[in-house]
Amino acid sequence: MSVSPPSLLSATPRRRYAIVGLGSRRVLYQDGIETTHAAWAELVAVCDANPGRLEHARQRSGKNGAPAPAGYLAADFDRMLRERRPDVVIVTTSDATHHDYLIRAMEAGCDVITEKPMTTDAEKCRQIVAAQRRTGRSCRVTFNYRYSPPRSQVKELLMNGEIGEVLSVDFHWLLNTHHGADYFRRWHAQKRHSGGLFVHKATHHFDLVNWWLGAVPRAVLATGRRSFYTPDMARRRGLGGPHQRCRTCPETARCSFFLDLESNPLLKALYLDHESHDGYWRDGCVFRPEIDIEDTLGALVTYDTGATLTYSLNAFSAWEGYTVAFNGTKGRLEHSVVESVYVDGRETVPGGESSGGDVKLRLVPLRGAGYDLEPWSAAGAHGGGDRLMLEDIFPPARPTDKYLRAADERAGVCSVMIGIAANHSLKTGARVELADLFGELPAPEYSPVPAPRAALPAPLRVG
Ligand SMILES: NC(=O)c1ccc[n+]([C@@H]2O[C@H](COP(=O)([O-])OP(=O)(O)OC[C@H]3O[C@@H](n4cnc5c(N)ncnc54)[C@H](O)[C@@H]3O)[C@@H](O)[C@H]2O)c1
Incomplete structure (x- = not known):
């Protein structure tokens, strides 16, 4: 574009x-x-x-x-x-x-x-x-995330019917202990502010699957717990804590999760210098007890097309990135990425999209040999996706996008409602129908029959 x-x-x-x-x-x-x-x-x-x-x-x-x-x-x-x-x-x-x-x-x-x-x-x-x-x-x-070139390429392959009708998807997202830990330092760590990682983070991933499949989610069964960023894990790592925050922590030399706001010009200028106004600490201890979000999540999602998604998100992985596989009536499409991560202005992990070679796409037909595809690429943050998205937002004259990457509130609902329903499922242990929480979901712009944007959602069936 x-x-x-x-x-x-x-x-x-x-x-x-x-x-x-x-x-x-x-x-x-x-x-x-x-x-x-x-x-x-x-x-x-x-x-x-x-x-x-x-x-x-x-x-x-x-x-x-x-x-x-x-x-x-x-x-x-x-x-x-x-x-x-x-x-x-x-x-x-x-x-x-x-x-x-x-x-x-x-x-x-x-x-x-x-x-x-x-x-x-x-x-x-x-x-x-x-x-x-x-x-x-x-x-x-x-x-x-839709604008990241290899993810658009997946859309292209699926739209072209390369693997036929997609019947199931396996999608596993890994956050490493640099990036993953960052969700446990500040407002993200409280569900009342962020909805937890099923909402805050997985909304990206659920949207990708919804958009890739051109399908509307119907029901979710979820599992999850906080298993790594816990007070007990601080002690298992030999710390006397947890403590309140890095800035006043007595164990910074021994904690590999120490975030030094003072020495990072960007974080200092944006957060540390202004915390007297609102008490917003950018460096809360990742092991503190009042955290109420999960770091280990799994979900089974069913779609209106009959397709199923098996999803996981772990926030304490040894590497950062994802694997996704689509099982279709004509074959299987596999895609994986090892990502670079930017958290405090200095941190990166080995490999990553910018180094090349860490993005893989492989197509395996039902009959015949599988083969690797050359991944599409672009420079910039979020795999080039941020820059491409801005080019799709600001200029008044924009070319038609055959991938329909510009999303409105219908796609916003469909992605976030999976995470919201997953949170309900975590509480009850039961499978949750999204319509029971929201009413009929509005079919987004990428659906075969998008919902008109004139009718209000149907009344709730449960409170
Ligand atoms: N698409 C992506 O890849 C991506 C990446 C990072 C963040 N985000 C999203 O961007 C948003 C901002 O994230 P961030 O990392 O910049 O957070 P942040 O905490 O750095 O910034 C949030 C700002 O909002 C202000 N704020 C909070 N509540 C407010 C209120 N009620 N009224 C007015 N101001 C208020 C805070 O003072 C702060 O300046 C979040 O929704 C986050 O999920 C998206």
């Missing part, structure tokens, strides 16, 4: 953007608007609960060579919409707060773009879908 040249677009007024939630993920959008896409986009306002990060974002505009956007504290979000009149609001706050800003922005006449997961529970999902249908505004969910 290529961005249209500015000459074609000189008469097009720039779209006015506001961003709410000014942590690390915001930087991707701010830099995209203020640099690569400045010909057709401008950042007119930024908003955050933390005045320090608000100022950090405004100063970054100067480094980008752009005028500083107007800054608003969270309590003034509605005033920001009135005064700055953005066309689009980008929501990059913590997960459980997305719905509030999405709904208020759509009600004020703005289009919205939200980071994944769209939200964290079924009721918030319903509220977002209802607001979209009431207002008719565009609600986009940024599933950047």
Whole structure:
């Protein structure tokens, strides 16, 4: 995909953007608007609960060579919409707060773009879908994983029917103890903020499978527990802890999970320097007792097509990446990636997408010899996916995407509801029908018959 040249677009007024939630993920959008896409986009306002990060974002505009956007504290979000009149609001706050800003922005006449997961529970999902249908505004969910070239290549192969009808999928995601541990340091470690890894992290993976198959999930049976990031594991590793946080920990020299905020300019400028405003610690002890999310997860998902997904997520693996295999009526498609990981500005793991050779694609027909395929590739974060996604968001003239990678709230619901239902299944031990929590799921844009975006979801069958 290529961005249209500015000459074609000189008469097009720039779209006015506001961003709410000014942590690390915001930087991707701010830099995209203020640099690569400045010909057709401008950042007119930024908003955050933390005045320090608000100022950090405004100063970054100067480094980008752009005028500083107007800054608003969270309590003034509605005033920001009135005064700055953005066309689009980008929501990059913590997960459980997305719905509030999405709904208020759509009600004020703005289009919205939200980071994944769209939200964290079924009721918030319903509220977002209802607001979209009431207002008719565009609600986009940024599933950047779809844009990673080898994952688009998998879509291409499946669309072309290379292995026939997909009957089952085996998908196993591994987070190593650099990246995986990071979900246990801050707000992600509490389900009330993140929905746990079934929602916060697996929303990417469930969306990929939904989109790859072009299918709508129906039911989930899940298992999971916190087995590694526990107080007991700290002791088994020879520590006297757990303690509260790395900054005040008496055992930093002996703990391989020590995160030094002071010596990392990025983390210091974004978090440490502003924690007096809100008590947001970026370096909570990964073994502390109050963590309530799982690190070891498994799920069986069934689809409207009859296909099944066997899924696992482990957050303490020796390497980072994934394996996925599709079993079809004409053969099997296998794909695996060993990823590089960026957590604190220094950490990487050996290998990784950037080093090449760690992305594999293999097609095995039912009859005849299997063969390896040359993986598609691109440079940049998240396997090149972030850059390609921005090129699909900001320019006014975009080529038609045959993979339909631009996702809206329907795909947001379908992915996040698997994780929400999985959390219910963890509590009850029972298989959970997604419709019992949400009502009939809206078939996303990639489905054979996408749901019209006019009808409200059916009433709940259970509370
Ligand atoms: N697609 C991806 O690959 C990807 C990667 C990282 C993060 N994310 C998502 O991006 C979002 C932000 O993640 P992050 O890592 O930047 O988190 P972060 O904690 O660094 O930043 C969140 C920001 O939101 C602010 N905030 C929190 N609650 C708020 C509220 N109610 N009102 C206003 N501001 C509030 C915080 O002060 C902070 O500045 C999350 O939803 C996360 O899941 C997606």
